[in-house]
Amino acid sequence: MDRHLAFVNVPGHGHVNPTLPVVAELVRRGWRVSYATHERFTRAVEDAGATLIPTQTDMPVPPRLTDFDPDRFAGLLEQFVSDARVDVPRLEAHFRQDPPQAVCYGRMSLTGRVLAGRLGLADVALVPVLASNEQFSPFGGFASSIFGPDQPALRRARQAMQDFAAEQGLGPQAHPMTGPPASLNIVFVPREFQPAADTFDERFRFVGPAPGRREDDPGWRPPPGGAPVLFISLGTAFNNRPDFFRMCLDAFGDGPWQVAMAVGERVDPGELGPVPPNVEVRPYFPQPTVLRHAGAFVSHAGMNSTMESLYYAVPLVTAPQMPEQEANARRVEELGLGRRLVPDDLTPQRLRAAVDEVAADERIRANLAAMRTSIREAGGAVAAADAIEERLAADP
Structure with missing residues (x-):
């Protein structure tokens, strides 16, 4: 069997960089990794031993903080949806021709979450921020804490995400920031740094960071x-x-x-x-x-x-x-x-x-x-690769 994994991520340094040592470790173990993100990350992905699958999704140039209003934030969420409408069918076609055994996706990637569901594969969330579960979320009230409650633009953006998830056969709560958790969640912080750490079960592996090369x-x-x-x-x-x-x-x-x-x-x-x-x-x-x-x-x-x-x-x-x-x-x-x-x-x-x-x-x-x-002691990239292989061995 071809040992092949798909990684899908939003094209931000803070999202991609923590995952690349994991990719390099998996490649060292004999896995073939296809990494879907923007072509700006071609060199970094290839240096880790993976093959880049270019996506349309790119991060917009951020405004100055004084210009970061509800409409701009809603526009960012809506861009996730519009990019996913382009990237999901393209990536689905690609990976049906070249099947992976699992989809490992960045926590913020709507495309990755939907793709795993569409392909019916094991889903592995790559979490470069504080983790969320059914009892704790650092993103609770995220937008309202910036802009105040009841913003029409934000309601519209959330509805667009829910509509897209429903169209793809996912539950309406398939939001890239708030959940639900994947079957395996690789968290790039140590458990000692995570608030409410005792509420996180075996679905969450707190492996900490690894700078790699x-x-x-x-x-x-x-x-x-x-x-x-x-x-x-x-x-x-x-x-x-x-x-x-x-x-x-x-x-x-x-x-x-x-x-x-x-x-x-x-x-x-x-x-x-x-x-x-x-x-x-x-x-x-x-x-x-x-x-x-x-x-x-x-x-x-x-x-x-x-x-x-x-x-x-x-x-x-x-x-x-x-x-x-x-x-x-x-x-x-x-x-x-x-x-x-x-x-x-x-x-x-x-x-x-x-x-x-x-x-x-x-x-x-x-x-x-x-x-x-x-x-x-959290184990970094080695612990992350171990967890991914254990997940696949449990549900090949």
Whole structure:
């Protein structure tokens, strides 16, 4: 029998990157993996040993946070539906000709969830965020927490998703963010980080993060001289924040930190003003490589960034921008792994003080060491591959 798996994912770095070490481990074990996502990820997918199946779905360029209104958010959900209407029949035709044994899909991928149902295959959800079950969801009230209740545009978007799920023979609750859980859910956080962890049953495997080959990227080396490294990044989505990056230059431009600051592709470094000699500015850095050498991380608290920071026991100073990031930031602070700052109250002085405090706090260091141990014991890509193979052995 051809050992073939289909992976289907939304084309976001925070969604694709956590899965690639799992793909590489499965390929090492003799599996053939077809990975359906946008062609922008061709190189990353092929480097993991999989074959890219290009999809129409692409992430829109995010607006500035001040422009992120109910209509824009509803438009994003409706785009998931319109893309799924194109991608599901194309992928179904492809995988009926080249059958996999299971569909492993990103938690946010409506296309992947529907495809598994259409093909009648084992479904494996790849969860790069806090997990949801029948008792707990970090996404409860997600949209209303941003925009307030009873938004007509959001009602329309939810109805479109329910209608599409019903057309495809799925239950009306087949929502990419809220459930229901798949028969197997690979969660890329350790159980110790998951709220309400005792409510999650054997359907959920908390394997934690695994950086894979990304931690050996030769594209960055620590500066000579042994000065402490500070990494600053707002991720790959809502990073069009020249005001924030100017604040960081004001906060850290006089040393002693050697700063690696990732500003994304939509910020022109020239508009930031003079860059001090102890600060290196790039659109992106190889994040795991930098974090291996970092003494602190100023982050938006996206889950992928949070987990990679904890993997290397780097204390966090978080400036969350979205409800999901806020949940992560509060969890970081609750577990004594760093500090959460309120973005509206940020000043260069407060930012500098928070970084210096977390870097020197022995209690935070001890908590980080314990969390790093939990993460390494969770098993990462090897545990994820084990769980997938066990699921298929139970229901071949």
